[in-house]
Amino acid sequence: MGLRVTKGKWGTTQFVPVFSLVLLILIPFIVKDDFLLHVIILANCYVILSASWDICSGYLGEVNLGHAAFFGLGGYTAGFLDQWFKISPWMGLPIGGGVACLSSLAIGFASLTFKRDYFVIVTIAFAQVLWSIAITWAYVTGGEEGLRGIPNFTSNLVGNYFLALAFMLVSILALYVITKSRLGRIFLAIHEDEYASKAAGINTSFYKIVAFGISSFFAGFIGSFYAYYFGIVTPDMLSLTVTFNVMAMTFMGGSSTIFGSIIGAYLITFFAQYFYFFMDYRLIVQGLVLLFTVLFFPGGLIRIIFRSAYR
Amino acid sequence: MLLEILGLTKAFKSLVAVNNLNLNLGQGEVLGIIGPNGAGKTTFIDLISGFLIPTSGKILLKGEEITKLKPHLRVKRRISRTFQIARVFRKLSVWDNVAVACFDTREYEQGFFSTSPETRAEEVLKLVGLWEQKGQKAGELTHYALKKVEIAKALATRPELLLLDEPFAGLVLDEINNLMEMVKKINQMGITIMIVEHVMRALMNISSRVIVLVYGEKIAEGTPVQVSTDEKVISAYLGKEAKLFARG
Numbered sequence: 001m002g003l004r005v006t007k008g009k010w011g012t013t014q015f016v017p018v019f020s021l022v023l024l025i026l027i028p029f030i031v032k033d034d035f036l037l038h039v040i041i042l043a044n045c046y047v048i049l050s051a052s053w054d055i056c057s058g059y060l061g062e063v064n065l066g067h068a069a070f071f072g073l074g075g076y077t078a079g080f081l082d083q084w085f086k087i088s089p090w091m092g093l094p095i096g097g098g099v100a101c102l103s104s105l106a107i108g109f110a111s112l113t114f115k116r117d118y119f120v121i122v123t124i125a126f127a128q129v130l131w132s133i134a135i136t137w138a139y140v141t142g143g144e145e146g147l148r149g150i151p152n153f154t155s156n157l158v159g160n161y162f163l164a165l166a167f168m169l170v171s172i173l174a175l176y177v178i179t180k181s182r183l184g185r186i187f188l189a190i191h192e193d194e195y196a197s198k199a200a201g202i203n204t205s206f207y208k209i210v211a212f213g214i215s216s217f218f219a220g221f222i223g224s225f226y227a228y229y230f231g232i233v234t235p236d237m238l239s240l241t242v243t244f245n246v247m248a249m250t251f252m253g254g255s256s257t258i259f260g261s262i263i264g265a266y267l268i269t270f271f272a273q274y275f276y277f278f279m280d281y282r283l284i285v286q287g288l289v290l291l292f293t294v295l296f297f298p299g300g301l302i303r304i305i306f307r308s309a310y311r
Numbered sequence: 312m313l314l315e316i317l318g319l320t321k322a323f324k325s326l327v328a329v330n331n332l333n334l335n336l337g338q339g340e341v342l343g344i345i346g347p348n349g350a351g352k353t354t355f356i357d358l359i360s361g362f363l364i365p366t367s368g369k370i371l372l373k374g375e376e377i378t379k380l381k382p383h384l385r386v387k388r389r390i391s392r393t394f395q396i397a398r399v400f401r402k403l404s405v406w407d408n409v410a411v412a413c414f415d416t417r418e419y420e421q422g423f424f425s426t427s428p429e430t431r432a433e434e435v436l437k438l439v440g441l442w443e444q445k446g447q448k449a450g451e452l453t454h455y456a457l458k459k460v461e462i463a464k465a466l467a468t469r470p471e472l473l474l475l476d477e478p479f480a481g482l483v484l485d486e487i488n489n490l491m492e493m494v495k496k497i498n499q500m501g502i503t504i505m506i507v508e509h510v511m512r513a514l515m516n517i518s519s520r521v522i523v524l525v526y527g528e529k530i531a532e533g534t535p536v537q538v539s540t541d542e543k544v545i546s547a548y549l550g551k552e553a554k555l556f557a558r559g
Contacts, residue, residue, distance in 0.1 A: 074515070185403065185410065189403065191397050193400060195394075197411075198383050199360065199362075200386070202383055
């Protein structure tokens with residue numbers, strides 16, 4: 001299931017990531033295209049969102065249909081922290097992640113200790129409730145207009161570009177290390193056979209909540225960044241469309257791989273941004289491509305591109 | 312006394328799977344459980360391991376009640392089980408299968424499995440003879456090897472009481488003999504064993520005591536020889552096979 005790297009050989013598995021990373025670092029210096037930089041920043045945000053969904057839903061197997069709730073919670077937390085307490089963005093990021101994580105622990109405790117299907121329903125309901133609150137409680141949340149005037153980390157686009165890139169790399173590495181640790185193997189075991197995991201002495205409810213908490217922390221963290229980058233949070237961040245997009249990214253790239261999210265998120269974000277004129281048909285095309293991937297390459301694109309590494 | 316079972320009953324609506332069962336199990340014993348299909352043997356294992364909660368009755372482990380304790384907490388109290396159809400993590404390697412079972416038992420006491428989870432996984436894999444295959448995906452293993460992984464997973468949790476649910480099912484003669492030796496070795500390490508089995512030759516060979524369940528009730532109890540010559544048991548379950556055993 002995991003990544004297998006053949007030592008000593010310089011193949012696709014080594015070449016593609018290193019080349020891509022070098023390219024990403026050089027792009028701002030070579031290309032003077034602000035829109036491209038903006039799209040890459042967006043893609044990096046979605047990589048984190050998608051990879052964090054993967055750890056709870058891909059690795060552990062608990063399908064979270066309310067991932068947008070934690071993304072949005074991070075965003076709104078950043079907004080409130082600025083408007084009420086004038087707290088710096090650097091503090092806002094971990095606090096956004098923390099708020100998302102804490103609320104996921106409460107939701108997880110209420111739903112994951114019971115039967116499996118509860119979780120899907122509770123997460124989707126949670127996201128819908130937050131979305132409704134964001135819209136109707138306009139006095140606090142700004143309603144459909146959202147919260148505006150949230151300060152940027154830096155007004156410099158290149159600065160934001162490198163911040164997003166750094167956050168993406170660190171988050172992906174952190175999530176990857178988790179999946180390779182004891183925790184990751186316990187997640188996979190629970191995914192495969194919950195009964196057998198219990199017989200192996202694993203407190204399955206506890207580990208489900210842990211996975212959900214980790215997943216939500218990263219979603220909240222990047223939600224805060226998203227808010228600081230755009231300078232605005234709107235109820236759109238909490239919408240079901242975000243969750244479905246993230247799911248499509250994970251499945252297209254390859255679920256239970258973490259790195260697959262990079263491919264999925266980049267492809268879908270680029271497609272969505274560069275084919276904006278195609279907006280009306282975008283979801284149809286995206287749906288068809290996703291259907292095609294799931295039917296013919298159920299392992300996702302990463303397992304095709306890096307065939308030898310993912311057997 | 313390691314395990315005491317008092318008036319244990321489990322009913323699924325109108326079907327009584329285990330009916331008012333009483334049993335004492337001493338440290339170091341190997342208790343065989345036999346009975347026809349549907350006699351409640353696996354239900355009994357499920358009740359002791361916490362996968363089912365009894366309708367009435369009590370289960371005491373070293374005098375402490377564990378009747379309603381969750382499965383993973385019973386594992387921490389050193390009760391481990393295997394499943395009739397091996398439930399291994401097929402996508403994980405053999406090593407990971409065993410390592411996962413080591414992770415959640417946090418304290419590392421003195422004794423046979425005295426050290427860290429990794430060392431314990433190694434000890435267990437060597438004990439069951441799977442050390443050479445540790446890197447292989449469990450899903451690629453033979454039926455026999457899967458049975459061994461199942462036992463290894465249970466051993467990795469450092470049980471004092473090991474519940475084996477039909478470990479010999481579907482194995483050929485040589486494999487049964489090897490596994491039988493392994494079970495004896497595990498018992499010699501001081502682990503008490505409760506074993507449900509249909510392969511009578513193996514069961515009679517390794518058990519120090521046998522109980523017979525029919526329709527959830529215990530109809531006989533005694534040494535293998537006593538049970539295999541019991542008229543009630545012969546008519547309810549053993550049939551001709553028992554006479555062969557009685558003759559030796």
